Amino acid sequence: MSARQPIDQFAASLPGDRRSSVLGSCQAATSKRLTALADDFAHADDLRRLAARIKQHTLDHLDTYLEAATARLEEQGVKVHFASEAEEARSLIHQILAERGAKRIVKAKSMVTEEIHLNDYLIDRGLECLETDLGEFIIQIDGDIPSHIIRPITHKNRREIAQSFEREGLGAYNDDPEVITRRARVHLRDRYMKSQAGITGANFVCADSGRIVLVTNEGNSRFSMAPNPLHIAVVGIEKIIPRDRDLGVFLNLLARSATGQRLTVYTEFLRGPKAPGQPSGPEEMHVVFLDNGRSRILGSDCREILRCIRCGACQNVCPVYRQASGHAYRSTYGGPIGAVLTPLLAGDDFAAFADLPKASSLCGACREVCPVDIPIPDMLLKLRHQAHDAGIRSPGAPPMAPFAELATRPVIWRGAMTLSRAANLVPTQLLPVPALQSWLKLRTLPHWRGGEFRQWMATRKKP
């Protein structure tokens, strides 16, 4: 096993300009979020806690709400499916498309379809599956993966993007963001019109109305649906909220937390396929509810993580994410949310991602900004404990049993404190303690002064 943590290694190998761009965009997003919330809400923390309670309540009664949402959706003519695993969801979606002969598919941005790697699956089966969110489109033409929930290309600069566009035949090199956007729009517009099916995610599903809510800034989800006859929404089962009126809490928090906007440019409310007399819209609508480990998480002591509404605020504020970037986390979800969610979603593969919860100084900034008040640091600790209990070794971490021995024997502790002063007499670089040497590479250590305070306390004259 390597002597260094993979995320630390990844961060160390990150080119400087990439690191600065991640750092800068994260700091900017963090400031915008703070302003957007403070400007409109005197007690933003109360709003976060209210949102947490609504989501937690829904999760605590998820079976009931899932049933209610399904019944409403079906009443409105939506075909509802359940997939317990990624493979089941992928083949189900493929089957729906194949049965209708849909070969040209446009996709709106959706983390859950990233999670189940839907694009690759459909493309491998001969379908054309085009991402229409600008960021995701760039990710797709580069064969890359998103590095942030909201800003998937936060690790790229505009010169790289301009080169990709040139390579893909989308015009001569031009790194003006406006030109890039215009070219993508022209390219995508044509594909929308020729598409045969649209796939989206969902930000919320209201159980009382069977209403599906989608938020975007580019309007691409609307475009993905309008011109074609078939719409499939892929939805994690944790996306349900009880009532339409709860949207007042969540929409207010989501855009502010994610992008510092009061509201995203487009908010779409869908209630089933095209109604008779409606001029456009899909004639057929499917919702695929995905479990993929969520029921298992619901039964664990980290169930609060399912409150997440995918705003990315924890990624923006996280000092480790800022240094390492999203790709360091080797999964769809990076940063604090990923450090918890990825090992949990991994199930039997937990050991492969047991290092992720270590990638935190436990600074608690993520919890402070979380719109649904998820106690992320507590979960990082629980997962570290789980990894330790499973005997998974962690590179670079000193063993703690000797520390516990020492710290439960006060006489020996006091003796060791006094003896520690002897360490001042030898060059610390020579002491064979790996943790100490790792410290000393970047920092000096103060002089050992063990026992001095105790001596002072015992011998001083009290005032």
Place this chain on the structure above:
Amino acid sequence: MSLAAAPTKPVSHRVLLMATCLCDAFFPEAAQATVQVLESAGCEVLFPQDQTCCGQPAFNSGDFSASRRVARHTETVFAGELPVIVPSGSCAAMHMHGNAIQFEREPDAARFDDLGRRTWELCDFLVHGLGLTSWPGSFPHRIALHHSCHTRGSGTRSAMQTLLESIDGLTLVPFAQEDQCCGFGGTFSVSFPHVSGSMGTLKLDHALKETPEFMTSADLSCLMHLSGLADRQNRPFKILHVAQILLASLPR
């Protein structure tokens, strides 16, 4: 379960001092200053000799069985009803929050709830326990105040601000991205050396740009990390625990 919403904490002028292992090993002046500051506020300070550490290094590593052993020892040492005063937001948070996580399913959980309820970070105790609204004396220096991460959501932040701002001549120097972590994080600093070092260097960049004379904090662990980094980078950087400023400010 925010720290601010903790149940009512006991106040008494007879207090137990938990000096912390860092003061024990490296920073005797900070522990001495804590004693003298408490005494100047009219407290009798008792120092249980058998104290060692709160157990946080093992807890943060996920080795709960090791950290519970240490926590059980500490709970025995600080048994009783007196308030436990700690010159560290981090060790205080271990008592007020960390133990609740690792003892959740343990038969003796209630003892740790009680220890957490009795534990105060020093400044929080002075302001929200003893009810001080200002601190006497003067300390004519420019101070960068680093809010340590474990004081998020606790009474310590406002308490430090109240005390330091009331001292004659003391200027608090704001700096960029104050809310970001210093990068210490205990064993994190040795298992993620690159990220930890970069975080600390950023903190130094932001703070030193404003040319403070000292940086202070409720936590020596952050200050030790930052001054160790500054020293390696040959950047002049002086640290004082907040108790040392409070002591130095007192009229003689």
